[in-house]
Each structure stands twice: as C-alpha cells, then as structure tokens.
Amino acid sequence: xxxxxxxxxxxxxxxxxxxxxxxxxxxxxxxxxxxxxxxxxxxxxxxxxxxxxxxxxxxxxxxxxxxxxxxxxxxxxxxxxxxxxxxxxxxxxxxxxxxxxxxxxxxxxxxxxxxxxxxxxxxxxxxxxxxxxxxxxxxxxxxxxxxxxxxxxxxxxxxxxxxxxxxxxxxxxxxxxxxxxxxxxxxxxxxxxxxxxxxxxxxxxxxxxxxxxxxxxxxxxxxxxxxxxxxxxxxxxxxxxxxxxxxxxxxxxxxxxxxxxxxxxxx
Amino acid sequence: xxxxxxxxxxxxxxxxxxxxxxxxxxxxxxxxxxxxxxxxxxxxxxxxxxxxxxxxxxxxxxxxxxxxxxxxxxxxxxxxxxxxxxxxxxxxxxxxxxxxxxxxxxxxxxxxxxxxxxxxxxxxxxxxxxxxxxxxxxxxxxxxxxxxxxxxxxxxxxxxxxxxxxxxxxxxxxxxxxxxxxxxxxxxxxxxxxxxxxxxxxxxxxxxxxxxxxxxxxxxxxxxxxxxxxxxxxxxxxxxxxxxxxxxxxxxxxxxxxxxxxxxxxxxxxxxxxxxxxxxxxxxxxxxxxxxxxxxxxxxxxxxxxxxxxxxxxxxxxxxxxxxxxxxxxxxxxxxxxxxxxxxxxx
Numbered sequence: 001x002x003x004x005x006x007x008x009x010x011x012x013x014x015x016x017x018x019x020x021x022x023x024x025x026x027x028x029x030x031x032x033x034x035x036x037x038x039x040x041x042x043x044x045x046x047x048x049x050x051x052x053x054x055x056x057x058x059x060x061x062x063x064x065x066x067x068x069x070x071x072x073x074x075x076x077x078x079x080x081x082x083x084x085x086x087x088x089x090x091x092x093x094x095x096x097x098x099x100x101x102x103x104x105x106x107x108x109x110x111x112x113x114x115x116x117x118x119x120x121x122x123x124x125x126x127x128x129x130x131x132x133x134x135x136x137x138x139x140x141x142x143x144x145x146x147x148x149x150x151x152x153x154x155x156x157x158x159x160x161x162x163x164x165x166x167x168x169x170x171x172x173x174x175x176x177x178x179x180x181x182x183x184x185x186x187x188x189x190x191x192x193x194x195x196x197x198x199x200x201x202x203x204x205x206x207x208x209x210x211x212x213x214x215x216x217x218x219x220x221x222x223x224x225x226x227x228x229x230x231x232x233x234x235x236x237x238x239x240x241x242x243x244x245x246x247x248x249x250x251x252x253x254x255x256x257x258x259x260x261x262x263x264x265x266x267x
Numbered sequence: 268x269x270x271x272x273x274x275x276x277x278x279x280x281x282x283x284x285x286x287x288x289x290x291x292x293x294x295x296x297x298x299x300x301x302x303x304x305x306x307x308x309x310x311x312x313x314x315x316x317x318x319x320x321x322x323x324x325x326x327x328x329x330x331x332x333x334x335x336x337x338x339x340x341x342x343x344x345x346x347x348x349x350x351x352x353x354x355x356x357x358x359x360x361x362x363x364x365x366x367x368x369x370x371x372x373x374x375x376x377x378x379x380x381x382x383x384x385x386x387x388x389x390x391x392x393x394x395x396x397x398x399x400x401x402x403x404x405x406x407x408x409x410x411x412x413x414x415x416x417x418x419x420x421x422x423x424x425x426x427x428x429x430x431x432x433x434x435x436x437x438x439x440x441x442x443x444x445x446x447x448x449x450x451x452x453x454x455x456x457x458x459x460x461x462x463x464x465x466x467x468x469x470x471x472x473x474x475x476x477x478x479x480x481x482x483x484x485x486x487x488x489x490x491x492x493x494x495x496x497x498x499x500x501x502x503x504x505x506x507x508x509x510x511x512x513x514x515x516x517x518x519x520x521x522x523x524x525x526x527x528x529x530x531x532x533x534x535x536x537x538x539x540x541x542x543x544x545x546x547x548x549x550x551x552x553x554x555x556x557x558x559x560x561x562x563x564x565x566x567x568x569x570x571x572x573x574x575x576x577x578x579x580x581x582x583x584x585x586x587x588x589x590x591x592x593x594x595x596x597x598x599x600x601x602x603x604x605x606x607x608x609x610x611x612x613x614x
Contacts, residue, residue, distance in 0.1 A: 011532045013348030045530040157530050165528060174510055174546040181514035181595075182336035182541070184308065184327050189597060192301030198507045198597055224547045224562065226507045226598075233597050 009049065011165050019164065022054035022066040023097075024087055026080045027107055027133060028073030031150045032098035033057045039153045046157060049164050068093045068163065070146075074100040074107045074133040081139050088140040093163070096135070096142045097156075099149035099218045103252035106149065107133035112249070135252065144169060147219035149251055152204055172202040173223040176215050180206035188214040194239045196247050199225035199254075220253025227257045227266055269441040271455045272462055273430070278437070280453050282315040285363045285400065292332055293318035293365040294325055312365065320366045323409050324589060328517035329371055332362055333395040334378070336514070336541045340391065340524065343535040350535075356394035366404045369429075370414045370587040372422035374517030375401075379425070380581050381520060391539070400445060403429035405469070408476040411590030413603055415474065416481040419587035431466060438466045479590065481606050483574075486584075489610055490575045494567075498608040503563020505598045510543030512569070512592035512600070518585050519543070544569045570605060 009016050023033050037058050039046065053063040069091035075081050088094055099105040110118045111132045119128050136142050144163075146156055162169050172178070176197035180187075183206050188195035195214035197206065201222045208215050221227075234244045245261060248254035260266040273281070285291065295317050297308035307322040309329040335357075344351045375396065382389040383396065403426040414420040422429065427446035430437040438458060441447050458466075513519040523542045528535045542549065545565045550558035559565045577585035586602060593601030 009532055010347075011528070012345055012350070016532070042530050049530060049532070158527060161528050161530055161532070165532065167528075173548050174543075175507065177507070177509035177511050178514065178543065178546065181327065181511055184331065186298050186306055186326070187595065187597075190300045190306065190326075191298075198509050222508075222547075224508055226505075226562070229505055229507055229598050 009164075016164055016166075018049070018051050019067040020053045020063075020065060021050045021068040021070065022063075022087070022091070023052070023057065023070045023072070024054065024083075025056070026071065026073030026084065026101070026136075027076040027130075028098070028100045028105070030057055030072065032072045032100075032148075033070075035150045035153045036156065039157070042153075042157060046160070050160060064090050066091055068095060070095045070097040071101050071136060072097040074104045074135060075139055076107060076130050076133045078131070084136060084139050093143045094136070094140065095144045095146060096137070097146050098151050099147065099220075099251040099253065100133075101136050101142075102145045102147055103220055103255070104133045104135045105251055108135075108252040108255075109249065145171075147171070147201060147253075148204055149218035152207065154205075155203055174202055175222040175225065176200045176202045176204065176206050176209070176219075178202055179204070180209045183210055185209045186212075188212075189233075189237055192237075194234060194237070194243055194247065196230070198233070199227060199230045214247075216247050216250050217253055218251045220251070221257070227254075227260070231261070231266060269447065270458050271439045271441060271450060272433070272458050273437045273439050273450070273453065273455045275435055275437065277453050277455075279315045281402075281449065282318070282365065284449055284452050285365065285402070286312075289361050289363045289400070291363045291365050292329065293320075294322040295319060297326075309364075318365055320404050322366070323407075324368065324370075324412075324591065326591065326595060327515055328374065328589070328591065329364060329367065330374075330378075330517055332364075333375075333399065334382075334392055334520060334541070338391060338539045339536055340539050341537045343537075345533050345535065356391050358394035358398055361398040361400065362395070364399060364401045367401055367426070368406045368589075369403065369422040370412075370419050370589040371517050372401060372403055372425045372429075373414075373419040373587045374589070376422070376425040377518050377577075377581075377583070377585055377587070378520060400443075401426040401428075403440075405429075405431040405473070408473060408478070409590065410478055411594050411601070412477065412588065413479040413481050413590060414588035415477050416479075416483060416603075417584055417586050417588035419589075420473075420477075431469060433462060433465045433469060436462075438462055479601075479603050481588065481603050482610060482612075483584065483606075486606070487575045487578050490571060493609050496609060498605075499563045499567045501563075502600055502605055502608070503561060503566050505600055506545060506562045506566045507598050508545050508547055508562050508565065509597075510546050511595050511597070513543030513545065514541065515591040515595045517587060517589060517591070518573075521549075544572065566600075570609075574606070 053066050069087045096102045100107055159169050179202045180197055188209055193214045196217040197215040199221055200215050200217045201219040245258055248258050291312045292309050293312040294307050295310045296305045296319055298306045300306055307325045309325050312318055341352055341354045382392040403422055427443040429440040521542050522539050525538045525540055573585045
C-alpha cells in the first residue's frame with residue numbers, strides 16, 4: 001500500500017504534496033481504522049492522495065517518518081503514553097481519530113469504578129497492566145479531532161482532502177437534530193425513545209436516528225449545547241437522570257456535564 | 268374564479284388523469300407516535316389509496332420538493348488548470364401536489380415574493396415552482412394551528428384547484444386553465460345554491476375550531492419597543508439552538524453553501540444547505556466575529572425576521588401559523604406563547 005507510484009497530484013494545476021501518513025492505535029477496538037480500510041470504493045483515490053507509511057492493521061511495512069499521524073484509541077498504560085509522545089514528536093499534525101482518542105471513548109466507562117475491582121471482574125486472577133482510560137489531549141497537544149464511534153469514512157475523506165489541498169477543516173458546530181431533520185427522520189422522542197441528538201455535535205449525518213436508534217452522543221457536545229434544557233426534556237419525557245447519565249457517560253464527551261449533574265450543579 | 272362540484276367517488280379519476288406522466292406528491296402516513304397518533308409526511312405517491320386527505324398536518328413541510336434541505340448548485344470537473352462547470356436547477360419533471368392545506372399554499376406564495384419576485388430570483392426554486400400543479404384541500408384546525416391569526420387559513424392564489432369537503436362531494440375552486448382542462452375530463456357539476464350554503468357552513472364551522480391565536484395588532488411596533496425585553500432571555504435559555512424550527516418551517520429559506528473537493532482532486536461540488544438562524548454560527552462573519560453568540564439573540568432575530576422585517580418589506584408576516592415549529596420544538600417554544608409574552612400577556 002505504501003508503494004503508490006501514481007503521478008504527482010495537482011489541484012487546478014498546482015502540485016500538491018503527498019503527505020506521509022501513519023495510522024497508530026492505542027487501547028481501542030481498531031474499528032475506526034477498519035472504517036478507512038473498509039471504504040473499497042474510494043480506497044484507491046484515498047491512497048493516491050496520501051502515502052501511507054505505517055498502518056499495522058493493513059500493511060507490513062513500518063516507518064516513523066510521517067507528516068500526519070492518525071491516532072486511534074485512548075491511553076490506558078504508561079507505555080502507551082510514551083508511544084503517544086514519540087508519535088507527537090514524529091508527526092507535524094497529530095489527529096485524534098474517533099471517540100476513544102478524543103474523549104476516552106467506551107474505554108473510559110471503567111474510570112467510574114475502582115480499578116482493582118474492574119481488573120478482577122474482567123480478567124480474574126490473570127495479570128493485566130491497565131490504568132484509567134484517558135484521551136490523547138491529557139498527554140500531548142492534539143491538532144485535529146475526528147469525532148465518532150466509529151468515525152464516518154466520508155467525513156475522514158473530506159478532512160484528509162482539505163488537509164492535502166490546504167483548506168481549513170471545519171466541524172459542524174450545531175447538533176445532530178439539524179441533520180436528522182434534513183433526513184426527514186421521525187423524532188425519536190415522538191416514538192418515546194431517548195436521544196442526545198439535541199446536544200451532540202453533528203457531522204455523522206444523523207447515522208443512528210436514520211436507523212431509528214436514539215443518539216448516544218459519541219461525537220461529544222455541540223458548541224453551546226443546552227445541557228440544562230436537555231435534562232429538563234428527558235425528565236418531561238419520562239426518562240430518569242440515570243438514563244440520561246448512562247448515555248452522556250458512554251463515550252466520555254460529556255464528562256463535565258455528568259460531573260455537574262452528580263454535583264447537583266446542572267439546574 | 269370558477270366553482271364546480273365533484274363527487275367524492277370521482278376523485279380517483281382526477282388522480283389518474285393527473286398522475287398520467289406526472290409525479291404526484293401527497294400526504295401519507297409515515298409512522299405512528301408513541302400514543303398511536305399518525306405521523307404524516309409529504310411523499311411521492313404511486314397509489315391513490317396511500318393519500319390521506321384527512322391528514323392533520325405533516326411534521327415536515329413540502330418544501331423539500333421545491334427547496335431541498337441539500338441541493339447541488341454546481342459541479343466542477345477540473346482538467347489541468349482548466350475546469351468545466353455544470354449547473355442544473357434539478358428540475359426533472361413537473362410535480363403534482365395532491366392535497367395541500369391553505370397554510371402550505373400561502374407559504375409558497377410568501378416564498379415566491381422573496382425567491383421569484385426579488386431583484387435576484389433563485390433559479391433553483393423557480394424551476395420547480397413554475398413546474399408544479401397544486402390541488403389544495405380544506406382542513407380541520409388542530410390545537411397548534413394559528414393560521415387564522417396570520418391570515419393564512421384560506422388561500423386566494425398560488426394553487427390550481429382547491430377542494431372543500433361537503434360530505435359526499437367536493438366544492439372545487441378552479442384557478443388555472445390547466446386545472447379547468449383536467450377537471451373537464453371528469454364528471455363535474457355546477458354548484459347548486461345549497462352547495463354555496465353548505466360551503467359557508469363548513470367554513471364557519473372551521474373558524475370556530477381554532478383554539479390557538481396570535482394577536483398581531485401593532486406587532487411590528489411592539490417588537491421594536493420590546494427589543495430589550497427580559498422575556499427574550501427566558502426563551503433563549505430554553506432554546507436548544509438545534510435548528511429544528513427552521514427545518515420544519517414551510518417559509519424558512521436561509522441557506523449556506525458548502526464547497527467540497529472530491530477525493531481524486533478532479534471534481535468539486537457546490538452544495539446549498541438549508542440553515543437556521545438559531546444555529547450558533549449563523550451570524551459569524553469572516554474574521555471570526557459572531558454578531559449573535561447568545562442563544563436568546565438568535566431566537567429573537569428569528570422572530571424579528573418573521574414578524575417584523577418581512578412585514579415591513581412585504582406588508583405581511585413570514586409566518587403562516589401552521590404551528591409546526593412549536594409542535595416539533597422539544598423545548599416547547601411556540602409562536603403564540605412567545606408573541607404573547609412579548610406583548611406582556613400571560614400565556
């Protein structure tokens with residue numbers, strides 16, 4: 001995959017550099033990386049836009065000479081923190097890929113519990129070296145975030161294209177409802193189901209509500225998300241704080257909000 | 268205006284004539300709410316029996332057919348330093364709207380003023396609007412309907428024919444020669460004196476059923492006076508800034524343009540995306556300054572555009588009183604309540 005020898009790319013007659021990119025995983029399911037490889041229809045175009053030099057899930061070759069590092073997963077061990085620091089030193093642009101890298105993701109659910117209990121519950125008496133799950137930004141500077149669990153491949157392609165041709169990368173700042181209405185979905189609340197769409201950052205094209213499943217907030221909060229009102233709505237619609245917190249905590253993006261609810265400060 | 272009557276049993280024949288070679292859009296059942304109430308939507312219809320002419324109102328207006336949420340404005344093909352630009356107004360074939368309520372017809376009339384009648388008409392809208400045929404249908408006011416307050420409970424123009432249910436037959440208003448020529452192919456009759464009386468009785472019965480009202484007296488002035496009123500802050504605190512009100516509004520037309528380059532760098536696309544003035548970056552300008560960073564200022568300007576700015580420009584409000592925004596707002600913000608609170612009335 002590294003040996004894509006197509007002619008140098010140009011955009012409107014201007015040659016564009018073909019950045020060397022690396023895909024690196026920390027503690028994760030590697031599902032976000034799989035999303036990239038899964039995109040057969042556009043994979044060749046993707047590979048002619050960048051030069052992949054490190055992608056354990058997809059290729060044998062390995063190089064530490066890269067411009068852009070896409071890092072999937074959260075940090076759960078000291079050696080991962082070290083690995084992340086090395087990647088930060090190697091890369092000009094460090095991209096947090098997916099909810100685990102951005103917020104800790106599903107992994108950070110264990111942070112709520114006593115770590116010894118967690119280890120015993122999952123691994124019994126076998127030795128396991130694991131600490132609490134933390135997002136990349138707790139250790140290194142992150143240049144760009146790609147949200148989602150998993151990431152949406154179309155969005156990654158758009159972001160990578162913009163990176164290559166030097167355009168600014170913008171995320172939607174509004175919540176999922178905007179895309180959900182454009183997709184003409186029936187509101188999950190009309191169906192009697194909870195949904196975090198009103199407070200979660202859009203960009204997924206309302207993936208879950210399109211399939212009649214309420215949003216779990218994997219992309220974290222939208223700008224100016226109205227948490228107080230969201231809690232009122234959940235209560236009015238007959239859902240408990242427990243249901244709300246379950247959803248808010250699932251991917252780690254709403255940590256501050258959950259802390260406020262627990263402290264009784266979200267009114 | 269021409270008036271005729273049409274037997275209900277002959278309506279499928281009108282449908283057959285209209286659907287011959289045309290796409291038909293009508294109110295249909297999309298699902299059911301948790302309490303079992305039907306959820307209606309305008310969809311393309313292939314069977315007359317799927318049209319629910321007794322629908323209350325659709326959650327989402329018909330605007331997707333003439334002002335889609337996402338629409339490609341132009342696509343580009345780059346070759347070296349050159350490029351080709353392809354523009355399509357995305358008008359594939361004429362559309363027949365079979366069963367549109369007066370509020371939605373009036374919404375089209377309002378959009379016409381902005382998108383057809385201004386100095387820079389919007390060709391993407393015009394291409395579709397000029398190629399549609401509308402069969403209007405009367406309705407029963409729902410608890411959220413305040414169209415009568417907005418003068419949109421009856422449509423005077425903007426449709427081809429309008430049906431009013433008189434029991435076993437329809438009272439038909441004919442407004443276009445296209446409608447006349449279609450109706451001529453089906454058995455229809457001259458309305459009798461009793462049909463006129465029945466029509467007026469039905470209209471009066473409908474009027475009595477309105478429960479939601481908006482007092483528009485001096486509203487433009489009152490909005491000016493109450494620009495700094497505390498109530499805006501109250502509604503702003505409730506607002507989710509999610510854009511749902513604009514998306515379900517039959518007259519909201521604000522949009523943004525997204526320019527994207529294809530992965531192979533040889534294609535690009537300009538896409539029109541309907542936007543909402545309640546979204547956080549609606550009033551953010553180049554350089555990053557945001558004129559309306561606070562939720563309540565955005566919500567306020569939404570009301571100012573609908574009920575003040577548009578009135579000053581066009582002598583009418585940009586709200587038809589369909590009540591969809593209030594029905595869809597999870598935070599429970601409704602136009603009658605907001606206007607009443609600005610007027611200092613308890614709601």
